[in-house]
Amino acid sequence: MIYDKILKPVFFKFDPEVMHHFFNKVGEGLGRFGFTRSIVRMSCGPVDDEILHTEIAGIKLNNPLGVGAGFDKEGRIIHTLDAIGFGFAEVGTITGQASPGNKKPRLWRLPEDRALAVNYGLLSTGADAVKERFANYKRNSPWPIPVGISVAKSNLPNLSGQTGLDDLLSAYQKLEQFASYVTVNVSCPNTGDGEQYCKDPVMYRELLSMLDAKHPTKPVFFKLSPDLSQDRYLEIMHDTDRYAWAKGFITSNLTHDRTNLKSKYLSQATSGGVSGPHLRKLSDEVLAFMYRNGHSRYQFIGLGGIDSVEDAYRKIRLGASAVQLVTSLIYNGPLWPSQLLRELASRLREDGFKNIKEAVGVDNL
Numbered sequence: 001m002i003y004d005k006i007l008k009p010v011f012f013k014f015d016p017e018v019m020h021h022f023f024n025k026v027g028e029g030l031g032r033f034g035f036t037r038s039i040v041r042m043s044c045g046p047v048d049d050e051i052l053h054t055e056i057a058g059i060k061l062n063n064p065l066g067v068g069a070g071f072d073k074e075g076r077i078i079h080t081l082d083a084i085g086f087g088f089a090e091v092g093t094i095t096g097q098a099s100p101g102n103k104k105p106r107l108w109r110l111p112e113d114r115a116l117a118v119n120y121g122l123l124s125t126g127a128d129a130v131k132e133r134f135a136n137y138k139r140n141s142p143w144p145i146p147v148g149i150s151v152a153k154s155n156l157p158n159l160s161g162q163t164g165l166d167d168l169l170s171a172y173q174k175l176e177q178f179a180s181y182v183t184v185n186v187s188c189p190n191t192g193d194g195e196q197y198c199k200d201p202v203m204y205r206e207l208l209s210m211l212d213a214k215h216p217t218k219p220v221f222f223k224l225s226p227d228l229s230q231d232r233y234l235e236i237m238h239d240t241d242r243y244a245w246a247k248g249f250i251t252s253n254l255t256h257d258r259t260n261l262k263s264k265y266l267s268q269a270t271s272g273g274v275s276g277p278h279l280r281k282l283s284d285e286v287l288a289f290m291y292r293n294g295h296s297r298y299q300f301i302g303l304g305g306i307d308s309v310e311d312a313y314r315k316i317r318l319g320a321s322a323v324q325l326v327t328s329l330i331y332n333g334p335l336w337p338s339q340l341l342r343e344l345a346s347r348l349r350e351d352g353f354k355n356i357k358e359a360v361g362v363d364n365l
């Protein structure tokens with residue numbers, strides 16, 4: 001109530017990118033000290049319920065809800081994300097070289113659609129800066145929850161072909177050591193060639209083989225676009241199959257599709273991908289299709305448009321072993337993860353499951 005009626009109307013008066021930065025600063029401050037973390041924890045009431053204990057790619061999770069890439073781009077607020085109740089966090093996307101991203105404005109709220117239009121263009125301080133900071137954090141205190149690190153090729157005009165691949169792999173090599181799992185973001189919709197690796201079979205195969213040559217030691221997930229053809233999803237799963245370190249897919253990233261959006265601000269958001277409920281059906285369809293065709297080999301993280309407990313539960317029943325959200329955290333506030341998880345635990349019990357793992361894929365076999 002306080003967030004919805006008082007804080008959000010104030011926050012929403014300011015530029016969305018300024019507010020994103022502000023929340024990261026506040027989150028970083030709150031996560032720094034034990035007593036501020038305790039205050040956040042007491043205010044948000046994180047859920048610890050055995051029915052939600054699960055695992056993905058061998059990583060134990062206290063609950064299946066993670067924050068998706070893009071909220072904590074630089075891995076600065078992991079302790080606060082833990083305190084508000086997330087079971088894991090995906091940080092990034094972090095690129096090899098630093099990149100200033102696209103020209104501002106590059107983030108828009110679409111309130112009538114409870115969505116965002118995102119055109120950051122893989123803004124990142126680069127893998128070296130993040131590595132240095134993470135090395136310090138890890139010495140002082142290990143992550144409180146499992147952390148996925150999302151990496152991609154920098155959005156710099158001089159990087160393409162082999163130099164682009166080298167850039168992505170350098171981010172991978174520098175940051176893998178700090179991650180519980182690594183996500184290779186092959187689907188950024190707002191860079192010049194951010195989607196090339198998921199769209200172009202030759203580039204994707206080249207990426208797989210070069211990654212293999214680095215001998216990955218952590219589970220690797222690939223984050224896919226929701227806008228590909230079914231044949232392409234099948235081809236991606238087929239090409240990835242031979243690499244044992246490749247454990248699964250995150251479905252999905254933002255969509256290019258803008259049909260039926262109602263927001264009056266849409267005309268200002270001239271480029272960029274769209275998040276939120278508008279994306280839900282599309283990302284659910286991709287998840288369902290990939291799970292049906294690949295569940296014996298891969299695990300899936302469901303992401304895109306989760307704005308209610310039904311949305312999260314549906315993704316799990318369609319085949320997601322874990323789920324992530326970004327946009328609904330902004331629209332619903334910091335109590336939202338605990339509320340969602342409490343309701344999810346009740347729904348699982350009502351439906352007779354002893355543990356969430358039993359629900360994965362039940363609507364899709």
Ligand SMILES: Cc1cc2nc3c(=O)[nH]c(=O)nc-3n(C[C@H](O)[C@H](O)[C@H](O)COP(=O)(O)O)c2cc1C
Nearest residue numbers: 068069070092093252253275276304305325326327
């Ligand atoms: C502000 C913002 C920044 C994002 N940045 C990234 C990013 O850097 N890397 C990435 O893989 N996805 C990024 N995404 C996409 C989200 O991780 C997610 O795939 C998408 O927003 C759909 O989920 P949602 O509907 O729960 O927001 C970003 C999304 C938003 C809203």
